[in-house]
Amino acid sequence: MHPKINGDRLWGSLMTLAEVGATTGGGVCRLALSDEDRLARDLFVRWCREAGCSIRIDAVGNIFARRTGCNNTRPPVMTGSHIDSQPNGGRFDGAYGVMAGLEVLRTLDEADIVTDAPIEVVVWTNEEGTRFAPSMMGSMAFAGLLEVQQVYQITDAQGHTFGAELERTGYRGEGLGGTPIGAYFEAHIEQGPVLEEACKTIGVVIGGQGQCWYDLVLTGQDAHAGSTPMARRRDALVAAAQIIQTVNRIGSSFPPGGCATVGHLSVHPNSRNVIPGCVQLSIEIRHPDDLKRKAMDMAVRAAVREAAATGRIEAALTQVLDQPATPFDARCVAAVREAAASEGHSHMDMISGAAHDAIAIARIAPTAMIFVPCAGGISHNETESATPHDLAAGCQVLMQAMLAASTAVTPGADGFS
């Protein structure tokens, strides 16, 4: 049994989907639960019904298209991603994982293959979190990490609630999670430059980074830039500069996989001829190894203390996120790696730097991800791009991994047992 997915059909699905909410810059704008998101969801549902699937919608609007197997008491082998986008998003972020799942359904139909466990393709609601925060809302709620009644009350910038928009778009269903998943695979563009740079087609994603987020407020003394001698200054921005440089060095000091970033910074009073009295900034550190992340955390705290002491600055550091690393399931990861090898695709193990629905689902089900390269590592951008060849390769690997999980001969708690 060695079916082949149809790369042209996959590309066609992606391009048709990209017409829904298409932007003039070549990207898409499909904010969660917007009219464009609804049209894209309607299209997905129609295509899956045409492929013979049954459709189920849960209480937060996650859509499950189910293809029955021989043994429908087994938990499903699931794949999917999201079809909402950033305001100036690309055509592949999320959409690829959903269209790859659809292509698997179509290929299995064409080849008359009946899997042992049922197969499900899922569209998770509001992965981007741009219109309604937080991100990964649908998969987080499914995994029991968000309460449905709280989710309903979340509002967008115009004051619309998630619950009302879910109702308006016709995607408020029943139930939420609680049923086991045999295995979950998610195909996605990398959203980073690693595969392209390494000239590899398939990223075998072995897990997600752990993260620490911090808010830092540096308070010195704003004063006249002309009449305050250098030695008398308590310049909060000079202290911030020292911290930014040290944070950057900390990121580079924990290879491979260490990242450290100051992304947000604001200066007060932010006037050309006033020494900055206060600076607020964000720090984030990431590492796939929680012990190394702990060492980075200690280095960040030391850097803040040192800059504060040097500049006679008060520093208030608040940790706002402490998220452990998410190792993926060894058997799911092995299934992806073996599929890539058997298909003859160059591949490498890697860590997911970005957050994905799979990171939430990994809390409750055996999970792995498949990355394919995206041009220049650019994503969340209208110019986001990937090649038909790489997209087809990732889809083929996805199908092979799912078949390995769904046809495992011994039914049990999950697809591989």
Add this chain to the structure above:
Amino acid sequence: MHPKINGDRLWGSLMTLAEVGATTGGGVCRLALSDEDRLARDLFVRWCREAGCSIRIDAVGNIFARRTGCNNTRPPVMTGSHIDSQPNGGRFDGAYGVMAGLEVLRTLDEADIVTDAPIEVVVWTNEEGTRFAPSMMGSMAFAGLLEVQQVYQITDAQGHTFGAELERTGYRGEGLGGTPIGAYFEAHIEQGPVLEEACKTIGVVIGGQGQCWYDLVLTGQDAHAGSTPMARRRDALVAAAQIIQTVNRIGSSFPPGGCATVGHLSVHPNSRNVIPGCVQLSIEIRHPDDLKRKAMDMAVRAAVREAAATGRIEAALTQVLDQPATPFDARCVAAVREAAASEGHSHMDMISGAAHDAIAIARIAPTAMIFVPCAGGISHNETESATPHDLAAGCQVLMQAMLAASTAVTPGADGFS
């Protein structure tokens, strides 16, 4: 002839003036040509008329109170400052120089002293530049650095023109500059911490700093903070941090008098988990010695080039101001120094870090300034404060310097010749 100013009366004038536009925080709000500014001007005019002076208003609202001398063909010896304030200004910035001039008039009257050259006390219009930009508007126009018709068209945030507000408040007079000034002295709080730290009562101001202002745009590549390896980044904020630290070191490397500041900085897209792709910032350098300022300028340019090369960042540096240093007149400075010494006040030569009307007037007349300490160097702030002792000392020095200039026996083009 050794008259003594009345420190209590000076303090009383200051406190009475501070009631006009008093804020709840203990400061004043007298924006230029506001009703509060008009009331303060009316008070000044009344006090000067009571002291026997004639009043003249020029085309931009500068007020000249003239006390005749023996030889009224000699150009006047002038003192003054401004009585407009910042929105949350203090009680002494500007007001001190005007009330000190008034106190000199009153003291000379009490002592029945007639100077050889006439004495004038001036209120310059809109020194702060908060409501109508630029700052030092009245003195700059007087010195021929601004055109009166252009000044009239300048609007505030509500769309009121300077000309209409000048008319409304009753301070639109005739003529502008063109008459010689024998010598100009301005007393002012230091607005910096130098005198307080050095435990000196009198700052003998020998000139104003030269300044260079720059705008800098750093362009890298915004990218995902989780999926972009450290070595691949083009982080504009990391480059900015390197520049901020180097600019700070440049300021410290040119003592005495060197200052270098990054006061304004903005980050794009300024999101916690996005590597900053663009940073805009201001740089300013100041030095009383134009050759050293030129060396600082070259060091700044080298720092920008180096940070751009290190971080693979595009840097666009634009110089927006190149203002040479303003050395004050040697004889006026000597008169201040000698007065401080003869009155037995501790004193030191210093540079004005802040801009003042005297910087504009120095272009057209022999000029010096007298600084007195202000608590903590804090100014442009409701908590701005100075001691009655220091204010009286500065006023006494002012009077002695003015007497030296106005009673010089050989009349000529200026007070000392």
